[in-house]
Amino acid sequence: MLLSGAEILIKSLLKEGVDTIFGYPGGAVLPIYDVLYKTPEITHIRTCHEQAAAHAADGYARVTGKVGVCLSTSGPGATNLVTGIANAYMDSVPMVAITGQVPLALLGKDSFQEVDITGITLPITKHNFIVKDVKKIRSVVREAFRIASTGRPGPVLIDMPKDIQMNKTEFDESIDYDMPLRKDTNYNFRNHIQIEKAxxxxxxxxxxxxxxxxxxxxxxxxxxLLEFAEKARIPVTTTLMALGTVPSEHPLSLGMLGMHGTAYANYAVSNADLLIAVGARFDDRVVGNVEKFAPKAKIIHIDIDPAEMGKNIEVDIPITGDVKEVLQAINKYLKDCKNDIQREDWINQIENWKKKYPLKYCKNGSLKPQYIIQKVYDVTEGEAIITTEVGQHQMWTAQYYKFKKPRTFVTSGGLGTMGFGFPAAIGAQIGCPNKRVIVIAGDGSFKMNSSEIETIVNYNLPLVVLILNNSTLGMVRQWQDLFYEKRYSYVDFHRGPDFVKLAESYGALGMRIKKPEEVEETIHKALESNKPVIIDCIIDAEEKVFPMVPAGSPIDSMIGV
Structure with missing residues (x-):
């Protein structure tokens, strides 16, 4: 049977279990969109901007654990995906981005809407392909999904020239994928020795x-991880990306560490004699001053990526492998390991730090962002999926929403992408249609992709967006306040949009909160409406995120403790 390249592409995606694609049509992908028109098995979500399509595919992948897929045309359509691809790369999110391209004969001739997207994305993808033979589409798609989803996950790009989409070749549907997906091999054959040492x-x-x-x-x-912590009676602190892996209210939970981590997490790491890093990369927002990070501790590092071993911090015992499998092996060893050392003094010390240095904010009767987030937790009982933009509101959410489960917090960690949280929530809601998804945003971040209100209205997605509106770029302003002698250079919005009217203009519900007593009732109303809702929460521009570790300082040198 003769099939076009576009038909083979869609059939190959179906073989990979793809049920949703986020994208935006254009001339260089018309053959693909024509096939999608006749493929009811795949839901296509058309966003208002290609960047939002990439972020939505990212959010979908994070909450489902599946590979997210986004699609754009060539040239500016492809370059609009770049920020989303980089975001997925930094946070190790499995994603396949498919871009249209000019016909092969026009490559390299500065053709209309031609851009070397494989060259542009080379540093921010695990791998990328430009398909020059229609017969290779099926194998390219298979390999792209393998690379994206195995080992340390990440984005893969497939660039599809228009003539390759239109060319036809013999296609035998009876030949299925006989070979299972090949997994990355275990990088370290000495793991059992390293685990024994650990x-x-x-x-x-x-x-x-x-x-x-x-x-x-x-x-x-x-x-x-929880079994390991409980067996060995070891407190657990997490990065921003790991919130929910250990329930926030578990006695061994220390919350987040680092620049805006809890004081007791930072003190614990600074006084530890052993630090066990599990699936973490020692990034600068966690470590602070490298020379003074965990100065008393031996360090065990467990990670699937061998390139992370010793990259930022020297470690004593590197263990390269899948985190789940390594922890299973450690837990098995712990059953046979007699541990006579009591840790009561250490546990008591941490409890004392928790009592002495709790998370706190000034309750003066005005509307506080921390209070809003606490009420979101109370109303949802911690069962919602929370997405955030980037800035103060992101850190307040990490501090004050008590995450219970993994894959319920979706945020941009490594790249810190303003404009990420709202479209990511679209992907999260599509991926988990039976769960409530709530966006917590700053007014600066929200405006970057606010046009996606149209998307949530068009697809009737019951997202609730809480905009913590302080009429400024809050985190930048905080730095200018603390470190630049209050020189507020180009951060204040002297005239921002009326978010309630903006929501209503698209057909969403708009609400506003100005007082603490309005918070709980408004959140209940928004959730009960089962419609797209934008809530404008008016907060003070002077409110800051504390604790805070100044850049380059040891993590136990905190402001606001």
Whole structure:
């Protein structure tokens, strides 16, 4: 049977289990869109901007664990995906981005809407392809999904010239994918030796801390992590990307560490004699001053990516492998490991820090962002999926929403992308249609992709967006206040939009909160409406995120404690 390249592409995506594509049509992908028109098995979500399509595919992947797929035309359509691809790369999110391209004969001739998208995205993808033979489409798609989803996940790009989409070749549907997806091999054949050494270190440690990162979520190793922590009686602190891997209210939970982490997490790491990093990469917002990070601790590092070993921090025991599998092995060893060392003094010390340095804010009767987030938690009982933009509101959410489960917090960690949270919530809602998805945004970030209100109205997605509106770029302003002698250079919005009217102009519900007593009732109304809702929450521009570690300082040198 003769099929076009576009038909083979869509059939190949169906073979990979793709049920949703986020995209925006254009001339260089018309053959693909024509096939999608006749393919009811795939839901296509047309966003208002290609960047939003990439972020939506990212959000979909994070909450489902599946590979997210986005699609754009060539030239500016492809370059509009770049920020979303980079965001997925930094946070290790499995994604396949498909771009249209000019016909092969026009490549390299500065043709209309031609751009070298494979060259542009080379540093921000695990791999990318330009398909020059229609017969290779099926194998390219297969390999793209393998690369995106195995090992350390990440984005893969497939560039499809228009003539390749239109060319036809023999296609035998009876030939299925006989070969299973090949997984990346175990990089370290000495893991069993390293695990034995690690267990010895754990048994001898008097003041150990587990430092868990996003790799725990990706591997599905949260139960193994909790089992490990409880067996060995070791407190757990997490990165922004790992919130929910250990329930926030668990006695061993220290919350987030680093620049805006809890004081007790930062003190614990700074005084630990053993730090066990699990699926984390020691990024600068966590580590602060490299020379003074965990100065008393031996360090065990568990990660699937061998390139992370020793990249930012020297470690004593590197263990390269899948986090879930390594933790399973450690837990098995711990059953046979007699541990006579008591950690009561260490546990008590941490409890004292928790009592002495709790998260706190000034309650003076005005509307506080921290209070709003606490009420969102109370109303949802911690069962919602929360997405955020980037800035102060992101850190307040990390601090004050008590995440219970993995894959319920969707945020841009590595790249810090303003404009991410709202379209990511679209992907999250499509991926988990039976769960409530709530966006917590700043007014600056929200405006970057606010046109996606049209998308949530068009597809009747019951998203609730809370805009913490302080009429400024809050986090930038905070830095200018603390470190630039209050020189507020180009951060204040002297005239921003009326978000209630903006919501209503698209056909969404618009609400506004100005007083603390309005918060709970308004959130209830928004959730009960089961419609797209934008809530404008008016807060003070002077409100700051504390604790805060100044850039380059040791993490136990905090402002606002």
């Amino acid at each position: 267990v010895e270190f754990i048994a001898k440690a008097r003041c150990p801390v587990i430092y868990a990162g996003g790799g725990v979520v990706i591997s599905g190793g949260n139960q193994e």
